[in-house]
Amino acid sequence: MIEVKNLVKRYGSNVAVDNLSFKVEKGQIYGFLGPNGAGKSTTMNIITGYIAASDGEVIINGHNIFEEPELAKKSIGYLPEIPPLYVDMTPYEYLKFAAELKKIDKKERDKMIDEVMKLTKITDVSNRLIRNLSKGYKQRVGLAQAILGYPEVIILDEPTVGLDPKQIIEIRDLIKSLSKKHTVILSSHILSEVSAVCDYVMIISKGKLVASDTPKNLSKLMAGSNALELTIRGDKKKLETILNGIDAIQEFEIHNSIEERAVDITMKIASQSDIREDIFYAMAEAKCPILAMKVSNMSLEDVFLELTGEDKEVKENQIELEKKSFEKMENEEEKEDERSL
Numbered sequence: 001m002i003e004v005k006n007l008v009k010r011y012g013s014n015v016a017v018d019n020l021s022f023k024v025e026k027g028q029i030y031g032f033l034g035p036n037g038a039g040k041s042t043t044m045n046i047i048t049g050y051i052a053a054s055d056g057e058v059i060i061n062g063h064n065i066f067e068e069p070e071l072a073k074k075s076i077g078y079l080p081e082i083p084p085l086y087v088d089m090t091p092y093e094y095l096k097f098a099a100e101l102k103k104i105d106k107k108e109r110d111k112m113i114d115e116v117m118k119l120t121k122i123t124d125v126s127n128r129l130i131r132n133l134s135k136g137y138k139q140r141v142g143l144a145q146a147i148l149g150y151p152e153v154i155i156l157d158e159p160t161v162g163l164d165p166k167q168i169i170e171i172r173d174l175i176k177s178l179s180k181k182h183t184v185i186l187s188s189h190i191l192s193e194v195s196a197v198c199d200y201v202m203i204i205s206k207g208k209l210v211a212s213d214t215p216k217n218l219s220k221l222m223a224g225s226n227a228l229e230l231t232i233r234g235d236k237k238k239l240e241t242i243l244n245g246i247d248a249i250q251e252f253e254i255h256n257s258i259e260e261r262a263v264d265i266t267m268k269i270a271s272q273s274d275i276r277e278d279i280f281y282a283m284a285e286a287k288c289p290i291l292a293m294k295v296s297n298m299s300l301e302d303v304f305l306e307l308t309g310e311d312k313e314v315k316e317n318q319i320e321l322e323k324k325s326f327e328k329m330e331n332e333e334e335k336e337d338e339r340s341l
């Protein structure tokens, strides 16, 4: 349905989209997830024909968006991050205008406008000026415009940003109901949103696709293969030697245990390897009984932080800040000492 091939967008020396390729199939909700500045809006603006790419291809229903924009755009409804609303119009006037632009058959216009207003629950405000509507209602008007003409694909850029919790739930329910008839692609930097709404998640970081799978599989990808907690009965030195011999263990720590003649071990495992059986057999051979073994499950949030390197950056920033405030304290103490001399 949509095929993105080796898409690149450069702004001077800044590469906003870096060789991105993915496919979108019919009737599902796809989530485009990434931290601020990852390249989500840029990608969506290219797919919908708002901006040109530096390189690569976007094929929509067999039509290249750069070569046959009119035909390609016919199958797309787009709600940009900031909906381009005409605030001096009423929702009804705005949708009528949008219907003209979308070249919807005159005979069908009124019926269709009526339907999308009902679907997005804006019928009650259809004759108020858009400028006087709440943020949530403005978002619904934008959404109504995207749905108008019932395009096969609906693309929504951060559809719930700035909405209150009740509005967020309503918009999410609306998006879910849309997937019965449409393919939906939405972008978000909020994990809970993507896992609550989407069938499929594409994680993007610094313009690159770093993972794509169902929310469940993404969590599973790391679970059981990333961190293990064990309690083993045996001599600390002997256990150290055994664990050092297992390649997939990246690091481990041994602590005293409340269990008699046993130690607690936490270990980090190279991603995508499951070494539970290796550990079992190694310990059995060494006659060191495993009293407990627990997988530390990673949530989608952990996967996201791990893949996008956010966690590392946050920690590095924190360390930097702590260093600076420590240096400041030291300087102030030195000045205080000089003054007292």
Ligand SMILES: Nc1ncnc2c1ncn2[C@@H]1O[C@H](COP(=O)(O)OP(=O)(O)OP(=O)(O)O)[C@@H](O)[C@H]1O
Binding pocket: 011, 014, 015, 016, 034, 035, 036, 037, 038, 039, 040, 041, 042, 043, 189
């Ligand atoms: N018109 C532009 N000129 C120069 N740089 C741009 C332009 N638009 C986007 N960028 C840069 O491209 C990168 C990707 O931006 P983009 O808006 O696509 O990210 P995003 O994932 O949508 O982030 P956000 O969630 O903050 O909207 C950023 O580094 C941004 O500064």
